[in-house]
Amino acid sequence: MKSTEYSEKVLDHFKNPRNVGTLSGANVASGRVGNPTCGDIMEIFIEVKDEVIKDIKFKTFGCGSAVATSSMATVMVKGMTLDEALKVTKKDVANELDGLPPIKMHCSNLAEEALHEAIKNYREGKVGVFPDQEKKDEEEEKVTPMNIKGELDYLGKGLSYNVTNIEEFRDKRTLLLYTSEETIEKAIELTKVTGRVILLSPQKTLQISSELKKRLNQSDVKTLLESQLLEVMGEGEVEKVKILNLDEDETYELFIDALVILQGIKLVNQCADDDTLFSE
Missing domain, CATH: 3.50.50.60 (FAD/NAD(P)-binding domain)
Incomplete structure (x- = not known):
């Protein structure tokens, strides 16, 4: 795959992301990875019942691949047991999207890390309502997930990475x-x-x-x-x-x-x- 080539699945999950949003409740945990200075931030929320991921949502700030990998990861693991979900790798996510450009593989790595962090937090008992979400400083709130409309359409046509x-x-x-x-x-x-x-x-x-x-x-x-x-x-x-x-x-x-x-x-x-x- 060329460094700027996207599969139809990547484009679909970028333009029509699945499971966008947040969850809260007694059986909900979240995992957040990334850094505003690096450009990509992902947060995944999982609702667990009897060791099974009953529901899952995500928020992402980043490029088209970041959105697509987050979306695909949630689709893949919904209904899995926690142990099964922990076996999902960045390569698994990329393969389900029919591949990613080499320079974008780090995005699927973040999706995997956010999922695994959410599972880790659940097993450590870090569940329930997330008051810290409301206490984030104003700067962080302003880098809330938001897709850039037209980003992939103009790649190589005046837009470059x-x-x-x-x-x-x-x-x-x-x-x-x-x-x-x-x-x-x-x-x-x-x-x-x-x-x-x-x-x-x-x-x-x-x-x-x-x-x-x-x-x-x-x-x-x-x-x-x-x-x-x-x-x-x-x-x-x-x-x-x-x-x-x-x-x-x-x-x-x-x-x-x-x-x-x-x-x-x-x-x-x-x-x-x-x-x-x-x-x-």
């Missing part, structure tokens, strides 16, 4: 979705070839090192904080995006020529030597 040759962005209005400090490094680098670089993040303040913050402030990168990317649009190629201003709860359109989403960089690096990764 990496920056390998900055010359391809020369004089282009380029928007980068903040996923890690690497995003800022790339944004600053792109200012060498274009004076129109925008960095977008749902956070109020970027949790980055003081040195990187200084470099960002001194660069020509324009930063849009408390902003959520909702949709990618255009006639065959990326032409504009729809953005939600989280502070004012208003949407607006921004005209761009290129969109970069460096999803899950740190996690991809960690999996680079994993022999279960698919090859080209």
Whole structure:
């Protein structure tokens, strides 16, 4: 499978995810994995009766593969015993989706980890209503699961998951979705070839090192904080995006020529030597 190729099952589960939502109750446990700075966050809720997963729901913030793998994982294990569900691997999830691009295998790994964490918490007696869910700080709440409409449709047509040759962005209005400090490094680098670089993040303040913050402030990168990317649009190629201003709860359109989403960089690096990764 090519690095940017998606199966019909991946597209289906991304556009029509199953079992989205949350659960609560005396026999419910959850597992949450990921990090906002890495780009992908998954939370899986399981309701257990007699050691069987009676119901399961998920919430995900991340790329199309992250949503698809979360959806597929919930479909696979619903009705399984806990022991059976613990045997589900990242490769199992990817195989059920008819494969994932090699650079996206880390997403199925997260689905597996979130499921196993939920089972672990259930067996340790961490069940019931989840008061901490309501006490999450405002920043984390604003990175609640939200699909980017059109993401997969424009992949390779102005939307990319990496920056390998900055010359391809020369004089282009380029928007980068903040996923890690690497995003800022790339944004600053792109200012060498274009004076129109925008960095977008749902956070109020970027949790980055003081040195990187200084470099960002001194660069020509324009930063849009408390902003959520909702949709990618255009006639065959990326032409504009729809953005939600989280502070004012208003949407607006921004005209761009290129969109970069460096999803899950740190996690991809960690999996680079994993022999279960698919090859080209």
